[in-house]
Amino acid sequence: MSDIAPPYAAVARHAVFPEPKHDDAARFDFLANFNKYLSGTLGPGNARAYETRVRPAFARAHGRDPVDRFEIRRAMNADPFHRLWSGLKRNSMEMRQHNGRAMVLRQLDNLDARAAALNDGKDTLRLDPGVEVPRYQRAVDIHCMPGSYHGEERPGDVSAGANYDCGLFATTAGGLGALSDGGGQALVDWVRRERPGWQPRRILDLGATVGHNVVPLALVFPDAEVVAIDTAAPVLRYGHARAQALGATNLQFVQMNAESMAFPDGHFDWVQTTMYLHELSGTALPRVIAEGVRVLASGGLMLHLEQPQYSDAMPLYEQFIRDWDAFNNNEPFWSAMHGLDLKQLMRDAGLPDVFVTGVRAVVDTSIFPDQSQGEEDHGRAAVWNAYGAWKP
Incomplete structure (x- = not known):
């Protein structure tokens, strides 16, 4: 780099x-x-x-x-x-x-x-003042x-x-590209390689903030119904306007708590998060995964982009340095979440065949020629693990 x-x-x-x-x-x-x-x-x-x-x-x-x-x-x-x-x-x-x-x-x-x-x-922006921020x-x-x-x-x-x-x-030193959407572009790249020609009907993004990670999905699947939810109204207002400006007119922004969603069972073909699970409490996280599985259709994809979970295979020093955000950057659930067995939580929620794969941010190398070889900064740029499963 x-x-x-x-x-x-x-x-x-x-x-x-x-x-x-x-x-x-x-x-x-x-x-x-x-x-x-x-x-x-x-x-x-x-x-x-x-x-x-x-x-x-x-x-x-x-x-x-x-x-x-x-x-x-x-x-x-x-x-x-x-x-x-x-x-x-x-x-x-x-x-x-x-x-x-x-x-x-x-x-x-x-x-x-x-x-x-x-x-x-x-009607693609739906705010609900009755939704309480946890x-x-x-x-x-x-x-x-x-x-x-x-x-x-x-x-x-x-x-x-x-x-x-x-x-x-x-914050990311340009590691996510000109629109800070390198995570969303990585999702597009991954799914094109893994399931060429797949056309999901409905896609759900949990903890969307301003939608920078889901806009690329909406743009590459223009015929899909794409829904982004969050509990925070200000980021939804901004994210919806941002998506409209970028041409993602099939993308809905809805104020909703992912722990209890108002969608029917099996409604979505793809349920995903990008660097969201570490911002959930220990009580909320398994609820969010279980709700995601509930609204996921048979044969559908659940995919969570996160930093690698701590394990016996990860040296203790690396665990410590990755933990910096938990104690110094107002990320109170970072350490506990990365100490969980995320694969087992997904299995417990009804997804028996969980896979883990590395995912690197995809950016426009004509503008950012060095970013494709970038190294992660312990949580904020470039490299993630994808924890995923196709629902039986």
Whole structure:
């Protein structure tokens, strides 16, 4: 991968994308390259600190090596290099949110008006004020995002969705492409290879946020009924306008809790998530999987894109470094979720033949020539595992 992230000017400007001023773009350019520097140049220093200082000191004190990722974390948190790296990484997330939110709030009147012009009168956006945002989503500003996904600067606005969309490029250092849709493009690429000619009638995306991962599916299957659900109205308002602007007019955005969905049994041919399960509580996650299986038709596909689950085969140090977001980036369920046996949860829900495959983000290499060889940044870009099954 190149040491330099693509410039923020390469971000695709759809009709509701916030317009950056010079300084906004400069800050995001700095943050994109700062994130790459933290991951690629400084990041390996954590492993050196562990092997040369932290693990030997732990062994002297305890007469053994650490037995789990939590012991490594407690020991590493006392190391000066890791403390510096971790502080810089947390600060980069906060700076990304400050820049994106300032950029959005400055032009919120215009953004709301542009979104309303694309949303008003469309039956493909269905909001339900009776849907409650779950406590596990309300209790913390996920990703350090003020107000999380559901926060509003004023009733009926699109501020949360616009902030989320405009900063993804910087957070991932361009690793998801000009529209930050590399995950959705990866899904399209995967299904074309695995089931050539397959034409699902109905597709359901759970935890859609602004729909960046489902728009590619709607565009490649224009005759399908595609539904994206979320509990947060602001991201749905923005996501629907965004999808309309990008031509995904067969894509519906519906405010609904994935734990209890108002769809009939066997309604969808494809039920999927992209980097969503780690934001669910331990109680909600099996309910969401079970509901997904319920609404999935016989012969249909369930597919979850996530980071690799922790297992005995994954070294404890790698588990620790992947766990950073759980304790430092307002991702309270990250660690517990990745410690679960996701394959067994899917089997328990009625999917006996679960498969796991690697999936790499697909981006436009004419604009981002180095991204196809990109390395993941422990959760935010480039590489995932797909946990999937075809329902009997």
